[in-house]
Amino acid sequence: MADREQAIVLVSGGMDSCVTAALAGRDYETAFLHVRYGQRTGEKEYRSFESLANYYGVKKRLVVDISYLRQIGGSCLTDERIEVPVSDLGKEEIPVSYVPFRNTHLLSIAVSWAEVIGATKIFIGAVEADSSGYPDCRKVFFDVFNRLIAVGSKSGNTIEVATPLIGLTKKEIVLKGAELKAPFHLTWSCYKEIHLACGRCDSCALRLKGFKEAGIEDPIPYEGE
Amino acid sequence: MADREQAIVLVSGGMDSCVTAALAGRDYETAFLHVRYGQRTGEKEYRSFESLANYYGVKKRLVVDISYLRQIGGSCLTDERIEVPVSDLGKEEIPVSYVPFRNTHLLSIAVSWAEVIGATKIFIGAVEADSSGYPDCRKVFFDVFNRLIAVGSKSGNTIEVATPLIGLTKKEIVLKGAELKAPFHLTWSCYKEIHLACGRCDSCALRLKGFKEAGIEDPIPYEGE
Numbered sequence: 001m002a003d004r005e006q007a008i009v010l011v012s013g014g015m016d017s018c019v020t021a022a023l024a025g026r027d028y029e030t031a032f033l034h035v036r037y038g039q040r041t042g043e044k045e046y047r048s049f050e051s052l053a054n055y056y057g058v059k060k061r062l063v064v065d066i067s068y069l070r071q072i073g074g075s076c077l078t079d080e081r082i083e084v085p086v087s088d089l090g091k092e093e094i095p096v097s098y099v100p101f102r103n104t105h106l107l108s109i110a111v112s113w114a115e116v117i118g119a120t121k122i123f124i125g126a127v128e129a130d131s132s133g134y135p136d137c138r139k140v141f142f143d144v145f146n147r148l149i150a151v152g153s154k155s156g157n158t159i160e161v162a163t164p165l166i167g168l169t170k171k172e173i174v175l176k177g178a179e180l181k182a183p184f185h186l187t188w189s190c191y192k193e194i195h196l197a198c199g200r201c202d203s204c205a206l207r208l209k210g211f212k213e214a215g216i217e218d219p220i221p222y223e224g225e
Numbered sequence: 226m227a228d229r230e231q232a233i234v235l236v237s238g239g240m241d242s243c244v245t246a247a248l249a250g251r252d253y254e255t256a257f258l259h260v261r262y263g264q265r266t267g268e269k270e271y272r273s274f275e276s277l278a279n280y281y282g283v284k285k286r287l288v289v290d291i292s293y294l295r296q297i298g299g300s301c302l303t304d305e306r307i308e309v310p311v312s313d314l315g316k317e318e319i320p321v322s323y324v325p326f327r328n329t330h331l332l333s334i335a336v337s338w339a340e341v342i343g344a345t346k347i348f349i350g351a352v353e354a355d356s357s358g359y360p361d362c363r364k365v366f367f368d369v370f371n372r373l374i375a376v377g378s379k380s381g382n383t384i385e386v387a388t389p390l391i392g393l394t395k396k397e398i399v400l401k402g403a404e405l406k407a408p409f410h411l412t413w414s415c416y417k418e419i420h421l422a423c424g425r426c427d428s429c430a431l432r433l434k435g436f437k438e439a440g441i442e443d444p445i446p447y448e449g450e
Contacts, residue, residue: 064293068334071287074341094379100340101378104333108326109293115325116299136377144376148369152361153326154319 004029006060007121007162008110013048014189015182015207016125016165019173021052022180023164024123031060031119035106037099038070039077040084044188051186060117064109075099077191084192087205094133097191097202103136104145107161111149114159122161129169139166170210178216185219196223229254231285232346232387233335238273239414240407240432241350241390244398246277247405248389249348256285256344260331262324263295264302265309269413276411285342289334300324302416309417312430319358322416322427328361329370332386336374339384347386354394364391395435403441410444421448 007028011017012035024030034049036042046063053061069078076082076096085096103126110122126137135141142163149159165173177184189207190197197204199222211218232253236242237260249255259274261267271288278286294303301307301321310321328351335347351362360366367388374384390398402409414432415422422429424447436443 062296064296066291066293068289068291069337071289072334072337072341074337098379100337101333101374102337104329104336104373104377108329108333109297111329112294112297112299112325112327116297135379138376141373141377144369144373148329148366148373149326151363151369152329152366154323154360 006119013045019177020125038067171213174214231344238270244402245350263292396438399439
């Protein structure tokens with residue numbers, strides 16, 4: 001196993017990053033990166049990250065705090081004055097949970113770390129289809145980001161971002177996770193609450209829809225059940 | 226003046242960002258962004274930033290700490306175990322002062338802030354010609370980054386990175402600064418020392434060469450003078 005190439009996996013602690021970690025672990029020696037950005041549910045997400053890293057026996061872990069995103073604000077996830085809305089997945093516009101340009105921050109940290117530890121891949125569980133409509137979760141964004149790594153880093157073309165879930169629906173992600181025996185019971189997706197998942201925000205709604213369509217029971221408890 | 230568009234200027238506190246701020250201020254209402262990344266000379270650079278912001282009467286200021294770059298390491302600027310070398314500007318390779326993928330971190334913060342305050346330009350004093358050879362200081366890097374903003378942010382094409390010094394030599398930057406009466410006496414460039422500039426690291430060497438070729442005296446004192 002020691003000869004396998006290294007990959008960094010961005011692990012938020014949600015179901016998508018859990019399945020992404022399961023996928024990456026098949027082919028790479030994985031290093032887990034968790035980024036706290038002052039979001040309301042940060043503590044819960046961090047605990048899920050640690051549980052997932054323990055579950056997979058990951059030795060290289062990096063936890064980075066970019067809570068300066070809270071100083072900047074502009075999202076209901078980082079500004080307590082902006083309420084987390086009840087899900088309305090039919091809407092076309094970018095939701096208030098959008099954290100301005102967030103994925104560029106996350107990926108930059110991953111690239112810097114990859115350059116130092118010699119990793120060749122960066123896995124991120126971004127989903128374009130069946131997602132909240134964030135501009136930085138689209139395939140075109142990751143294509144341009146890979147070009148940025150090629151022109152802007154010392155290691156050039158040897159580091160690449162991989163987005164294995166980008167074209168999957170939430171249903172397909174649940175099925176893929178079940179196939180890989182991904183530990184969904186350790187994950188956390190809710191944007192709003194910190195004890196039991198609310199079941200009503202965009203993130204909970206997408207997750208529940210995925211499990212329902214896959215015909216699999218979501219192993220985590222929800223408020224009011 | 227209130228009707229002018231807003232621009233964010235990345236102000237490290239060095240001579241290049243000082244001249245960039247002078248240029249940006251001619252056409253825009255400027256907001257100054259300073260990023261601390263755990264570099265050895267951080268305190269000195271921060272004081273230069275504050276002095277420059279006071280000098281230009283800038284109201285919107287954001288100081289962000291990304292000292293997680295120190296956790297990651299990989300550069301003599303952020304890792305005390307790697308010595309800052311005496312300048313050898315003739316070398317072709319990327320120097321050890323290269324901080325992995327640093328400019329992407331800096332620009333991401335600027336884009337997030339621009340989205341929230343409604344700024345349309347981001348000025349950065351990067352120099353390609355006559356520089357230390359960092360990959361993320363080349364024009365091609367900024368071209369790709371602008372494409373990344375267009376595809377990855379809510380505001381799309383309305384935010385753009387401007388690099389007015391990118392093609393200038395250090396000599397030309399000094400002359401431009403002199404023309405704009407840029408307050409060079411408030412700036413700090415040295416990578417190594419924190420009392421008097423060392424005069425010998427890459428950054429000091431480039432600065433001194435620029436002033437010498439411009440036939441203008443550098444107003445800051447150096448060690449051993």
